[in-house]
Amino acid sequence: MAARTVTTIALVVALALAASSCATIEDNPKAVLGTVIGGASGAGIAALAGGGTGAIIGAGLGGALIGGFIGNRLDARDKRMATQAAQQAFENNRAGQPTAWRNPDSGNSGTITPTRTYELANGQYCREYQQTIVVGGEKNQAYGTACRQPDGTWKIQS
Amino acid sequence: MRVTAILIIAAALAARWARADDGKKYDPRAAFEEADRNHDGVVDHEEFQERIVEVFYSADRNKDGVLDAVELQQLTFPDDCKKDPSGRVTLREFLRVRFQDYDTTDKNHDGVLELDEVIGVYEVKKAR
Numbered sequence: 608m609a610a611r612t613v614t615t616i617a618l619v620v621a622l623a624l625a626a627s628s629c630a631t632i633e634d635n636p637k638a639v640l641g642t643v644i645g646g647a648s649g650a651g652i653a654a655l656a657g658g659g660t661g662a663i664i665g666a667g668l669g670g671a672l673i674g675g676f677i678g679n680r681l682d683a684r685d686k687r688m689a690t691q692a693a694q695q696a697f698e699n700n701r702a703g704q705p706t707a708w709r710n711p712d713s714g715n716s717g718t719i720t721p722t723r724t725y726e727l728a729n730g731q732y733c734r735e736y737q738q739t740i741v742v743g744g745e746k747n748q749a750y751g752t753a754c755r756q757p758d759g760t761w762k763i764q765s
Numbered sequence: 766m767r768v769t770a771i772l773i774i775a776a777a778l779a780a781r782w783a784r785a786d787d788g789k790k791y792d793p794r795a796a797f798e799e800a801d802r803n804h805d806g807v808v809d810h811e812e813f814q815e816r817i818v819e820v821f822y823s824a825d826r827n828k829d830g831v832l833d834a835v836e837l838q839q840l841t842f843p844d845d846c847k848k849d850p851s852g853r854v855t856l857r858e859f860l861r862v863r864f865q866d867y868d869t870t871d872k873n874h875d876g877v878l879e880l881d882e883v884i885g886v887y888e889v890k891k892a893r
Contacts, residue, residue, distance in 0.1 A: 639883055639887075640793070640797060640799075640813075641817060641820035642820065643799070698828070726856050730855075732822060755828060
């Protein structure tokens, strides 16, 4: 009987300790601003062409930047590396964290940085981004938005 | 039977202390600086929302738009805040709860969070 009482008390204590009110900061003040998990700071270097999961669809990576005049000055490997960098950045990077790519053959390079994340009414994630491409030693910048498709690819919206 | 009871209490205490340890590693100043995107010294509603969406997105490992029990282990989100019986949390629900925290933290009720308010919440917890 005494043992059963002790067990009952123990369960009550355990439940009381485990339970907490919906006011999350009372239990853990870091909930106020939270922690963005993963996405170490600093510029990541995208995997070199060949392999990886690069899969950007739509109007061309970077929209007008790569699709237009600058795009014509990038070779196929440049575009593939930029695409892989973008996929990695959109999927894994925290806002403000760039992913860089560099093609030693052409000398061209670039970075892509998600700047803001939001969710559409249908639950689809979208991320605004800033892109820099250095082609022939000339630096070009562009901004845009990409949205995640159900199959995990990212489609450039603008 | 008593051993079982002691083990239950020990497990509960260990879980609570583990959460407290997480708090010790947290740097509220760094979190504030990250959230204060325009560097004006306060975190307003828009900046706070952007911050919380980033927190949610980074925790949503499979990017399905909801946080399941495993993904929620990375965050502070008490069970009694969850409305969905499956224990899954949508971004909308996550924002609702976090904005309650925002209002609680905004001690002077000026509509924005100052660094001392954020640190104040943290210091109260440490002092307990």
